[in-house]
Amino acid sequence: xxxxxKAAARAAVVCGAGAALPPHIIMNAELTAxxxxxxxxxxxxxxxxxxxxxxxxxxxxxxxxxxxxQALADGQPVTVEAVVVATTTPDRCCPATAPAVATRLGLxxxxxxxxxxxxxxxxxxxxxxxxxxxTDTARTVLVIGADRLATLPxxxxxxxxxxxxxxAGAVVLRRGSTDEAGALGPVVLGSDGTGADLIQASLPGTxxxxxxxxxxxxxxxxxxxxxxxxxxxxWDVTDIDRLIPHQANSRITSFVARQLGVPDDHQLGNxxxxxxxxxxxxxxxxxxxxxxxxxxxxxxxxxTAFGAGLTWGATTLTWPDLSxxxxxxxxxHDR
Amino acid sequence: xxxxxVRILTDDLKLPADRxxxxxxxxxxxxxxxxxxxxxxxxxxxxxxxxxESDIKDAATLGRLDLLITSKRSGx
Numbered sequence: 031x032x033x034x035x036k037a038a039a040r041a042a043v044v045c046g047a048g049a050a051l052p053p054h055i056i057m058n059a060e061l062t063a064x065x066x067x068x069x070x071x072x073x074x075x076x077x078x079x080x081x082x083x084x085x086x087x088x089x090x091x092x093x094x095x096x097x098x099x100q101a102l103a104d105g106q107p108v109t110v111e112a113v114v115v116a117t118t119t120p121d122r123c124c125p126a127t128a129p130a131v132a133t134r135l136g137l138x139x140x141x142x143x144x145x146x147x148x149x150x151x152x153x154x155x156x157x158x159x160x161x162x163x164x165t166d167t168a169r170t171v172l173v174i175g176a177d178r179l180a181t182l183p184x185x186x187x188x189x190x191x192x193x194x195x196x197x198a199g200a201v202v203l204r205r206g207s208t209d210e211a212g213a214l215g216p217v218v219l220g221s222d223g224t225g226a227d228l229i230q231a232s233l234p235g236t237x238x239x240x241x242x243x244x245x246x247x248x249x250x251x252x253x254x255x256x257x258x259x260x261x262x263x264x265w266d267v268t269d270i271d272r273l274i275p276h277q278a279n280s281r282i283t284s285f286v287a288r289q290l291g292v293p294d295d296h297q298l299g300n301x302x303x304x305x306x307x308x309x310x311x312x313x314x315x316x317x318x319x320x321x322x323x324x325x326x327x328x329x330x331x332x333x334t335a336f337g338a339g340l341t342w343g344a345t346t347l348t349w350p351d352l353s354x355x356x357x358x359x360x361x362x363h364d365r
Numbered sequence: 366x367x368x369x370x371v372r373i374l375t376d377d378l379k380l381p382a383d384r385x386x387x388x389x390x391x392x393x394x395x396x397x398x399x400x401x402x403x404x405x406x407x408x409x410x411x412x413x414x415x416x417x418e419s420d421i422k423d424a425a426t427l428g429r430l431d432l433l434i435t436s437k438r439s440g441x
Contacts, residue, residue: 242402245399
């Protein structure tokens with residue numbers, strides 16, 4: 031049974047979105063003063079002009095909790111029954127980030143876990159959160175993508191340092207039905223461990239990335255997964271009103287949009303302002319675009335990502351009117 | 366240069382049309398390292414031919430690149 035074949039089946043429905051960025055901004059000019067690179071080189075190859083960096087002031091937990099709090103504040107009040115954090119840069123190897131985030135939000139006691147799937151982590155987290163809802167483990171799930179990718183490159187690596195920034199984004203999913211706005215369509219996911227060395231870091235400050243091969247895999251995997259997700263939702267790619275690709279590099283996202291035949295003005299992006307924020311990238315872009323009106327109620331929206339692993343994924347939803355969010359059946363609303 | 370290559374260079378890679386001559390080097394035409402990868406991917410997707418980044422760089426001029434693509438497309 032596909033989502034499209036049974037109109038009123040149960041679904042996970044987006045009912046809130048939020049984002050958090052560290053206040054400290056590093057412009058390209060600051061990097062070119064200490065690294066052998068130029069503003070023109072960075073802009074022309076990546077589209078990036080600045081990135082937000084947490085430094086020692088903000089942890090991944092801090093960023094995750096701030097984004098989550100905003101997602102909860104912006105939607106209608108709900109009781110969160112589970113927390114999933116997608117991150118490649120947790121504050122500690124052990125324990126996971128999510129329980130601390132849950133406690134920070136006053137949610138001590140709920141199921142909470144981390145999930146690592148590189149820059150595809152948020153889409154993997156959406157899929158598992160939808161599973162928690164489908165199996166009645168939780169009626170409302172907070173799904174957070176949070177990363178401090180600026181910690182990964184060697185500080186002297188002029189080709190990697192400019193690419194990455196820190197941040198977090200979050201959405202709230204509630205139990206609903208497939209016929210309402212905000213319902214997640216089928217989530218297409220994949221991985222290929224033969225490409226594990228193409229993007230890898232054994233420790234902070236040791237990131238290695240093979241740019242050419244990553245480009246090839248990224249455009250191929252995101253284009254293919256996007257077509258699969260659209261088909262699984264019963265859409266044609268021409269139905270896409272808003273393409274939300276993982277923000278790694280504007281050359282990659284423009285290439286994917288052209289491969290799919292999505293017009294420039296239907297593709298949203300913010301890599302110029304925030305760089306590559308890893309698992310935070312998609313929810314950050316969703317929250318910011320919804321706030322500034324580039325993403326509006328009724329827009330047929332396709333999310334796609336690619337990252338270390340290699341991993342990739344895509345899914346669809348019709349963007350909801352978050353101000354009109356319905357409460358989940360039977361759930362309280364003490365927040 | 367064939368119209369197919371000119372269209373890819375102007376429409377997909379957004380290179381300036383006035384620089385696209387047979388004698389132009391890749392640098393002069395406005396290629397950067399990523400554009401070489403983009404062209405390689407586009408040639409595979411559009412024509413099913415495998416032309417690596419080093420093949421493209423070795424061609425050195427747009428005219429020789431065009432000949433390489435034409436010969437690969439005709440299976441020679």
